Amino acid sequence: MRWTTPAAVVVAAAITWWSASEDFGIGLSLEEIASNFTRARPIIQEFLDPQWSYWPAIVDPFMETVKMAIVAAVIGCGIALAAGFLASKVTSPNTVTYLADKGVLSVLRSIPDVLYALVFVAAVGIGPLAGIMAMVFFNIGIVAKLLSETVDAVDLGPIEAARATGGSRFAAVRTAVFPQVLPNYLAYSLYVFELNLRASAVIGIVGAGGIGQLINIERTAFRYDRLAVIIVAIFVIVFVVESVSIAVRRRLV
Amino acid sequence: MISFQHATVTYPGGVHALRDITLDVPAGQLIVVVGLSGAGKSTLIRAINGLVPLTDGQVLVDGVSVSGASRRELRDLRAGVGMIFQNFNLTKRTSVLNNVLMGRMHYTPWWRVMTGVYRSADREIAMQALERVEIVDKAYVRASNLSGGQQQRVGIARALAQQPKVLLADEPVASLDPPTSHVVMRDLQRINRDLGITTLVNLHFLDLARRYGERIIGLRAGRIVFDGKGEDCDERVFRDIYGRSLTADDVLEARPQL
C-alpha cells in the first residue's frame, strides 16, 4: 500500500485532468460555469418562480406514470419470480439452465432503461405501451438478480425434507424455498415499483408516455416555470413513495 | 422390509462412508443405529431413500431397488419412507399445517401444490398426524414460533402424513434437551408400536439407544461392528463401537454408566 496510494492519486488526477480538459475531454472550466450561472440569472429565476397554476395539467400525465409503473412492476416481478429461481444454483434444475439464465439476466441489466425505451418506441410507437415494455425488462433484470441471491442463501434443510417426502423439484421449491424468500421478494417488488416512478419520468422524454412526455414538451418550449412545477411534483411523489416503501420494506424483511 | 446387500458409499474425495454393509430389517422393527459422528450413520439412513446414492451394492426397500429406480420410481419410493431430521428442517416462515401438508405433496397435483389448496382428505390426514403427536392446537401457528421439541414433533407429523411404511430419523434428539428428548423418543416408539411402521433411528447417546432400541446396530468407520439386542450392548461392545471408553458426552443423563 506504501507506494500504491500516491500512484493511485497521480493516476486519478491524470484521468480527471484528461476528462476535464478543453482539448481531450468535456471542457470543464470553473470560471465558465460561474459566468454562466451569472448570465443565466433570468432562467434561474424562472426556475425558482414556478407557475403553480399549471398544476392541473400535470395530474393526468402523472396518473399515467403511476399506472405504467404498476403494470410494469406486476408483469416484471411475475416473470422475475421464475427467472430468479432458475438463476440460483439451489433451485435451478441443471447447470445449463442456470448459466443461460444468469447470462441473459446480466445482459438485460447492462442495458439502461432509456435505451430499452428508445428501442420499444421505435418498435411499437410512441406511448405508454413502449414505456411499460421498457420498465418490464428493466425490472426483470433487477428483481431476478436480487431474488436469485436471496435463494442462494436459504436454509437447505427444508429442501432436503421436501425431497425426502417424494416431492418433485417444483414442489420442493414451492413449499420449502418460496415461503423463505417471499418477504424479500415483496420488498424487491416494492423497490422496483419505486424505481419505476423515477424511471418513467426519464423514459417519457424519449416518447414512452407518462410525465416524461410532458417534460419534453415544456423543455422544448423553454417553459422553465412550468418545468419547475413538474420537477417539484416528481420530487414530492418519489420522496413520499420512497419513504413509505423503505418503512414497509424494513418491516417485511 | 429393508435389505442392504454389500452397500458401499464412497464420497467424491475418497471418504468411505459405508463399506460393504449387509443388513436385513424386518417389517415393524425399531432399530437404533449408534456410532461416532462420521461413522456413517447419516449415510446409512440416507441410502434407504436415495438422498445419498450408493457407489456399489444395493439397497432394497419393500423389494424395490433404490439405486435401480428411475426418478419417478425413486419419488414413489420416497413417498413411502418418512424422514425426521436433526435440525427439524421445517420451513419456518410458514404454518405448522403447511409443513405437515408437505407429506401429502407426492399425492397432490402440481397446481394444488402451487396454490396451496390441498384436498380436504389430505388436510384431514395432516390434522390426524398432528393429533398423533399431540400438537394439533398449533396447526395454524408459524413454525418459527415453536420450541425445539414442538418443531421436532411437527417434523414427525410431516413424516406421518406420508402414511409411510418406513420411518427414518437422523439424530432426532441431538438438538433437544434431555426431557424433550425422551418425549420425542417415546413418540417414535409409540408410532412404531401402534402403526407398525418400520423405524430406523440414529442416536449418539447410548443410554437412549438401550432404552428405546429393540435392536441396536453399531457402526464404526462405515462397518457394522455390533448387531444385537440392547441388553447385550455392554461396556465391551461400546468400546468396539466408539474405540474408547464411555464418557459423560456419550450418555444423555450425564452419568457414565449404563
Add this chain to the structure above:
Amino acid sequence: MTTTKAPGADVRRQPGARPRKPRRYGAWLLNGAIIVAFFWAIGSLEDLGLADLIGAPAKMWDIFGLMFSPPDWSYFPTAMEGMVESLQIAWIGTMIAAAASLPMGFLAAKNVTARVGSTVTRQVLNAIRSVPELILAIVFIPIVGLGAVAGALAIGVHSIGTLGKLSAEAIEGIDTGPVEAARATGASQAGVMRWGVLPQVLPEIVAFWLYRFEVNIRAAAILGIVGAGGVGSVLQNTISFRRWDKAGMTILVVIVVTVLVDATSSAIRRRLIRGSTAATASDPTTEVVA
C-alpha cells in the same frame, strides 16, 4: 436410573382440540389490491394500443437482426468517441460528488455531528437523491448550455445524495478507539476528524466512489438524449432514424465498454476493501436496497 418411570414423563402436553382456521385478511387484501390496481391501470391507460403487442415480438426480432447481423463496423469510431465522452462525464461527475459528499457525510453522521444537524443533512441528501440525473440535466442545460458540462454537473449533484449517505453510514460504523486517542492528545474537532476518523473510513469511502462511478457510466450513456453530451445522442439519432446497423454498433460499444470498466473498477474495489457493502455490492445496476 432406579425407577421404571421414564424421565421426562412428567412433561405435560396440552390436550389438543383442533383450532379454527384463522382468516388471513392481510394476505387476501394484498393480493386483491395488487390485482385490482393492475387491471385498473391497464383498463384506464388511454392509447395503450395493446394490439401493437401482437406484432411486437416479430418486430423486435427483425430489429435485433438488423442491428447485429452484422453491425456497421465503420461506425465504431463515432460510437467510441461518444462513449469516451460518457466515461469522462461519469468520471468528472463522480469527482464533483466525491468532493462535495465527503464533508456532507461527516455532517450526516450521528456519531460526529449533533442530532439536529445530522438529521437535517440526511434529509437534504435524501432529497438530492430523489431527483433523477436526467431531470437535473434538463435544469442545467439552459444555465451552462448544451453539452457534456451540463451532464457532468447533473451526475455530480445527483450522486452527492447517495455518496453522502453511504459515507455517513461508513463513518457511523467506525472504531471509537482511535477517535478517543486523538481527542486525548488535545486535538481540535477538525484534527480528530482528520487523524482519528478519516484514515479508518477512507478505503471504504473510496470504494463507494468507484462503485458510484460504475453506476454513473450507465447514467452518462443516456444523458445525450436531452443534449447533455456523451453517447446518448448517438444512440437516439441512430435509433429514431432507424439506422439499425449503426445503432447496433453503438449499443455493442456501450455494453462492452461498460462491462470492461465495471470489471476493472470492481477488481480495484475488491482489493481496496473486503467484506463491506461497497465491495459486495458488485453489480451497479442493483443498487444497495435499504
